[in-house]
Amino acid sequence: MEENFFVTLPMMESWFGKIMKKAAVFLDRDGVINEDHAFVHKIEDFVYIDGVKEALKIIKSKGYLSILVTNQAGIAYGYYTEEDYRILTDWMQNDLKTDSIEFDGIYFCPHHPEKGYPPYLMKCGCRKPETGMLIKAVEDFDIDLSSSFMVGDRMSDVETGVRAGCRGSFLVSTGKPLPPFTGNQPDFVRKNLLEVAMELPVTS
Numbered sequence: 001m002e003e004n005f006f007v008t009l010p011m012m013e014s015w016f017g018k019i020m021k022k023a024a025v026f027l028d029r030d031g032v033i034n035e036d037h038a039f040v041h042k043i044e045d046f047v048y049i050d051g052v053k054e055a056l057k058i059i060k061s062k063g064y065l066s067i068l069v070t071n072q073a074g075i076a077y078g079y080y081t082e083e084d085y086r087i088l089t090d091w092m093q094n095d096l097k098t099d100s101i102e103f104d105g106i107y108f109c110p111h112h113p114e115k116g117y118p119p120y121l122m123k124c125g126c127r128k129p130e131t132g133m134l135i136k137a138v139e140d141f142d143i144d145l146s147s148s149f150m151v152g153d154r155m156s157d158v159e160t161g162v163r164a165g166c167r168g169s170f171l172v173s174t175g176k177p178l179p180p181f182t183g184n185q186p187d188f189v190r191k192n193l194l195e196v197a198m199e200l201p202v203t204s
Contacts, residue, residue, distance in 0.1 A: 023063065023148050076111055077116050150164070173190075
């Protein structure tokens, strides 16, 4: 005798939750998106790394959200203000839109635990390698971290992805010189974001 199979509401919510959750590529900014001239905060100093716009289009075509997560300690140091950062960020987004691309979400941390001025001189949960920016994006966009990737040019970016439970992490060599690897290792090391985008699997 066959047993009847009843689908309960919690079971349906679990199934649909897995189906509806999104995969994301979390991207550092300086050294990944733009050339890192140290504390870039002016439009005239912002230079895209070759292939970035094409890479963002490929990431989108493969079904991922593009989420920017950037430490901006220059705000804590007093080198520039949050308003300066927002002006540059708005310009960047509008410039990307002219090529029919944009970041789905942008998060920044203005803090530093040891250097700077109040109210930014503090130990926080958002400065990478802490995972606060990623967790906020998960809440805002219903992201599945186990299907998502972290891309950065520093080992702190790799550590962030590991701590958050990302599927994998890419380290690119377009930023600061790559240091000797210690601690958690990147899953992949690639020349730039375009190489990363071309290797990403298509989301299911």
